[in-house]
Amino acid sequence: MIRHAPLLLLAAATACGRSGTSSRAACGIAALAGPAQLISEFGVRNQTLGSPPATLPEQLAARLATGPAYRAVTGRPPNDSLWVIGVDGTLPPNVKLGYGVLVLDTGAKARGIMLYEGLPVERAPRIGSVTMGSATVPLIGVQTDPRRFEDPACPFFPDSVLVR
Numbered sequence: 614m615i616r617h618a619p620l621l622l623l624a625a626a627t628a629c630g631r632s633g634t635s636s637r638a639a640c641g642i643a644a645l646a647g648p649a650q651l652i653s654e655f656g657v658r659n660q661t662l663g664s665p666p667a668t669l670p671e672q673l674a675a676r677l678a679t680g681p682a683y684r685a686v687t688g689r690p691p692n693d694s695l696w697v698i699g700v701d702g703t704l705p706p707n708v709k710l711g712y713g714v715l716v717l718d719t720g721a722k723a724r725g726i727m728l729y730e731g732l733p734v735e736r737a738p739r740i741g742s743v744t745m746g747s748a749t750v751p752l753i754g755v756q757t758d759p760r761r762f763e764d765p766a767c768p769f770f771p772d773s774v775l776v777r
Contacts, residue, residue, distance in 0.1 A: 640767035647769060648678035650762040651714065651727055654755050655734045662754030665696050665740040666717065674770035675700045675726040675743075677708065682774045683745075685726055696741030698726060698752060704745060713743035715754035716770070724759055725770025726752070 655661050675685040675698070683702035690697060696715070704710060712733035716724040726743065733739075733751050741752035763769045 636766055639764050643762075643764035643767060644679055647762040647764075648727060648729070651716065651755070651757075652729075652734060654757045654761065655737055655753075657757070660755050660757050661734075661737050662715065662717070662740055662756060663738055665694050666715075666721065666723070666754070669696060669715075669723050672775045673698070673723055673725050674772065674774045675713070675728055676769045677704070677728045678730075680705060680708070680728075682769070682771055684774045684776060685743075695739070696752060698741060698743045700726075700728070700743060700745040702745065704748075710743070710745055710748040710750050712750045713752045715740065715752055716759065717754065717756040719756065719758050721756065727769065 669687040671687060673685045673687060674682050676682045681702070683700050685698050685700045688697045688699070689695070698713060698715075709730055711729050711731040714727045714729065714734075716727060718724055728743065728745070733753050737753040739751045740754045743750050743752050759769075
């Protein structure tokens with residue numbers, strides 16, 4: 614974690630482009646604490662996705678925990694229930710992709726995919742895979758209220774990264 618301190622500080626400083634100091638601070642705090650809070654949602658009863666959702670939009674925003682947002686394309690191979698997510702972009706140096714978390718809101722709407730280093734949450738069912746560059750990693754999922762982990766003034770999954 615110490616080796617990522619510069620990345621964390623950069624994320625905190627640039628997480629939100631608001632001009633007010635308090636808004637930047639709130640966005641920075643959310644950028645640092647939000648990804649950890651999202652992972653803790655797997656410990657809340659009935660929030661871990663036990664199976665892949667039936668549908669997803671063709672594109673979603675994907676965000677590297679405490680890092681940049683990217684465009685992701687969703688798909689499903691024929692005769693397979695698992696999702697395949699392709700993320701456009703290049704990981705920052707020294708970042709090794711470990712797993713992705715599909716985030717659904719309480720209405721089952723797909724919000725985006727958070728990308729993490731390390732090992733997936735223990736006992737979380739695999740609902741697909743995420744590919745970014747040469748890395749292909751497991752996709753797990755959670756259904757929760759996004760207000761529990763993100764500041765509405767600076768969303769983790771901005772529509773601005775999607776191609777329209």
